[in-house]
Amino acid sequence: MLSKSEENYLKEIYALSESSKEVVNTSLLANKLATKSPSVTEMLKKLAKKNLLKYEKYKGVKLNTQGKSIALGIIRKHRLWETFLVDKLNFNWDEVHVIAEQLEHIQSDQLTDRLDEFLGFPTMDPHGDPIPNKKGQVIKINKTPLFNMGISEEGVFIGVKSSSDSFLKYLSKNNISIGCKIKIISIEDFDNSLKIEINNLRFNISKDVAQNLYMEVK
Amino acid sequence: MLSKSEENYLKEIYALSESSKEVVNTSLLANKLATKSPSVTEMLKKLAKKNLLKYEKYKGVKLNTQGKSIALGIIRKHRLWETFLVDKLNFNWDEVHVIAEQLEHIQSDQLTDRLDEFLGFPTMDPHGDPIPNKKGQVIKINKTPLFNMGISEEGVFIGVKSSSDSFLKYLSKNNISIGCKIKIISIEDFDNSLKIEINNLRFNISKDVAQNLYMEVK
DNA sequence: TATAAATATTAGGAAAGCCTAAATAATTGT
DNA sequence: ACAATTATTTAGGCTTTCCTAATATTTATA
Numbered sequence: 001m002l003s004k005s006e007e008n009y010l011k012e013i014y015a016l017s018e019s020s021k022e023v024v025n026t027s028l029l030a031n032k033l034a035t036k037s038p039s040v041t042e043m044l045k046k047l048a049k050k051n052l053l054k055y056e057k058y059k060g061v062k063l064n065t066q067g068k069s070i071a072l073g074i075i076r077k078h079r080l081w082e083t084f085l086v087d088k089l090n091f092n093w094d095e096v097h098v099i100a101e102q103l104e105h106i107q108s109d110q111l112t113d114r115l116d117e118f119l120g121f122p123t124m125d126p127h128g129d130p131i132p133n134k135k136g137q138v139i140k141i142n143k144t145p146l147f148n149m150g151i152s153e154e155g156v157f158i159g160v161k162s163s164s165d166s167f168l169k170y171l172s173k174n175n176i177s178i179g180c181k182i183k184i185i186s187i188e189d190f191d192n193s194l195k196i197e198i199n200n201l202r203f204n205i206s207k208d209v210a211q212n213l214y215m216e217v218k
Numbered sequence: 219m220l221s222k223s224e225e226n227y228l229k230e231i232y233a234l235s236e237s238s239k240e241v242v243n244t245s246l247l248a249n250k251l252a253t254k255s256p257s258v259t260e261m262l263k264k265l266a267k268k269n270l271l272k273y274e275k276y277k278g279v280k281l282n283t284q285g286k287s288i289a290l291g292i293i294r295k296h297r298l299w300e301t302f303l304v305d306k307l308n309f310n311w312d313e314v315h316v317i318a319e320q321l322e323h324i325q326s327d328q329l330t331d332r333l334d335e336f337l338g339f340p341t342m343d344p345h346g347d348p349i350p351n352k353k354g355q356v357i358k359i360n361k362t363p364l365f366n367m368g369i370s371e372e373g374v375f376i377g378v379k380s381s382s383d384s385f386l387k388y389l390s391k392n393n394i395s396i397g398c399k400i401k402i403i404s405i406e407d408f409d410n411s412l413k414i415e416i417n418n419l420r421f422n423i424s425k426d427v428a429q430n431l432y433m434e435v436k
Numbered sequence: 437t438a439t440a441a442a443t444a445t446t447a448g449g450a451a452a453g454c455c456t457a458a459a460t461a462a463t464t465g466t
Numbered sequence: 467a468c469a470a471t472t473a474t475t476t477a478g479g480c481t482t483t484c485c486t487a488a489t490a491t492t493t494a495t496a
Contacts (some may be wrong), residue, residue, distance in 0.1 A: 005453065026474060039454055041475055046452095058474060059462060089332040098324050106320045114307040223483065244444055257484055259445055264482095276444060276491055 004105045007074050008033060009043050010052060011104075013063055014071035023060035073112075073138040078104035079125035079132075080115050086126040087119060093126040094168030127168075128159020128178050128214060144217060146182060146194070147210035154183040155215035162212045170209070182215065222323045225292050226251060227261050228270060231281055232289035241278035290354040291330075293355075296322035297350075298333050298341035304344040305337060310345040312386030345386075346377020346396050346432060361394060364400060364412070365428035372401040373433035380430045388427070400433065 002010075012032050016024045026044070030037045047106065048055040052067035063071060081103040085091040091099075113134060116122075123139050125131055132138045143158055157180050160167065176198065185195040185202060192207035220228075231252050234242045244262070248255045266273040270285035281289060299321040303314040331352060334340075341357050343349055350356045361376055375398050378385065388396065394416065403413040403420060409427035 027472095035453090036455065037474065038456085038476080042453080085329070089329070089336055091328075091332070095328075099324070099329050102324045102326070103321075106317070108317050108320070110309075110313075111303070111307070111317050111375070118307055200453075221482075245442090253483090254485065255444065256446080256486085260483080 001107065002070065006043070006047060006050075007070070007105055009040075009047060010063065010067055010071040011074045011078075012052065014068060014075070017063065023062050025060045029061075032201060069136050072132045072138070074104050075111060076132040076134075076136070077106070077112055079129060080112065080119060080122070082125045082127070083119050083122050083131070084115060087122075092172060094165055094172060096126065097165075124159070124178075126178070127163050128157075142216065143214035144198075145211050146184070146213040146215050147192075147207060149184055149215060149217060151184050151186060153217060154181060156180070156212055157182055157218040158216045159214040161214060162211055167209075167212060172205070176213070182213070219325065220288065224265060224268075225288070227258075227265060227279065228285055228289040231271065231279060232286060232293070233252075235281065236308045236383050238258075241280050243278045247279075263330070265346055267270035287354050289302055290350045290356070294350040294354070295324070297347055298330065298337060298340070300343045300345070301337050301340050301349070302333060305340075310386075310390065312383055312390060314344065315381055315383075342377070342396075344396070345381050346375075360434065363411075363429050364402070364414075364431040364433050366423060367402055367433060367435060369402050369404060371435060372399060373435040374398070375400055375431055376434045377432040378430055379432060385427075385430060392421070394431070400431070 009029070012029060013024050016028060018030065018148055020028075026037045026040045030040045033040070044053070044061050046054045047053050047067070048061075049199045051064070052070065053061050053063045055061045076137065078100045081100040082093075085096040085099060118136070121133075128143075130139045130141060133140055141158065144155070144162065146155070146157075149155060157176065157178060160171070176182075179196055183197045185197055187194050188204075192210075193204050194207070194210050195202055195204050223366065227247070230247060231242050234246060234342055238246075244255045244258045248258045251258070262271070262273045262279050264277075265271050265285070269282070270288065271279050271281045273279045296318045299318040300311075300314045303309040303317060304311055309317075325419045334352070339351075346361075348359060359376065362373070363379065364373070364375075367373060375394065375396060377396065378389070394400075398416055401415040403415050405412050406422075410428075411422050412425070412428050413420055413422050
């Protein structure tokens with residue numbers, strides 16, 4: 001049985017190796033986990049001894065099969081709980097992350113699986129992130145940042161890249177929610193801001209925002 | 219913010235002071251918390267310094283208003299989660315305690331209150347124990363152990379004293395569930411075992427069992 | 437009531453997870 | 467290529483929560 005701290009390390013290593021490079025380095029981890037690098041080094045040694053990852057001094061770290069499977073299990077729980085909070089308890093999608101960070105460490109496979117069933121075996125969480133199934137399999141969706149689409153192209157908003165509080169609040173405020181159709185009207189040369197159309201309503205969003213909206217283009 | 223360990227101490231002190239005497243002693247606590255007495259002494263000092271209880275060396279411990287309120291909050295969460303697990307996720311009542319011991323430490327008043335609402339503001343958990351409301355108020359039910367009832371008296375089974383795994387399993391096996399009517403037919407002089415009637419079905423239960431069934435007699 | 441038994445506390449230490457400061461390795465710029 | 471910079475690790479300490487062994491207090495008993 002792993003500690004909460006160990007679980008958080010595995011989860012973060014997994015997330016970083018997915019988003020950036022294969023091999024994760026110490027300082028990035030320290031930064032993400034709001035801790036200092038000596039603590040990271042120490043923990044990496046420990047997790048390596050437990051055979052959950054491959055760690056080479058000064059060379060970074062990479063989860064092995066077992067470590068990855070545990071990380072996926074935690075992510076599965078996190079996203080199922082987020083779904084529960086939004087679907088059943090009527091939380092807003094920008095309120096659930098912090099609570100799910102606690103709930104993801106509850107240890108009971110039976111609970112996880114029954115929650116999954118109770119929610120109707122969802123494949124996406126409220127932020128559009130895929131929920132790994134019981135076997136740790138993740139549905140790979142074909143998503144493009146809105147920013148990569150062309151003028152007059154249209155797509156469906158299916159997920160966010162950043163789940164930061166401020167970004168999610170921004171989206172709520174502007175009525176941009178998962179599932180809505182967005183069309184690019186024009187792109188401003190100067191600052192790369194975009195004019196978009198949602199429900200026949202046109203407005204501008206910054207490049208920053210456009211890079212954090214994942215779209216599905218048919 | 220209190221640690222999980224601190225919360226467990228408060229919860230256990232509260233439970234013991236309710237069931238047995240006002241003032242709780244060190245070794246009983248150590249026993250219940252599966253720890254050793256020096257650890258208890260140490261923690262009591264700490265909680266006393268935090269002004270959650272009154273502790274006098276060699277004299278035992280007693281929660282003050284604040285400590286009691288925190289304890290009730292944890293019990294509230296525990297029993298709400300148990301209710302959730304049984305009502306919504308279809309767990310059996312003998313499976314939920316261990317999981318609820320984890321869930322009771324999740325820190326989010328908003329979550330607790332929304333869960334409460336989602337469950338329809340229940341007043342009893344699956345074991346017949348009262349669920350404190352948001353203000354920490356507990357409905358006091360008038361319950362008597364079945365063993366204290368007289369011959370040919372009838373009552374409704376409304377809760378258990380012991381929530382031990384083996385006892386709950388025993389009840390399930392014998393179809394004794396919360397809400398069912400039980401009548402005492404006779405009492406055996408020799409071992410104090412009882413012949414009871416449920417749904418026109420008569421069978422024997424031991425004194426031990428009868429002492430752990432809480433009844434409501436009209 | 438003096439002493440034995442039971443109970444509680446103190447003393448000192450361990451593991452986990454964090455920290456700062458110092459040392460070492462890797463990378464980068466010229 | 468090698469000095470300067472940056473990243474990483476080692477060394478040593480701190481806090482929390484637990485432990486065992488030793489000591490002190492209370493309670494029970496002769």
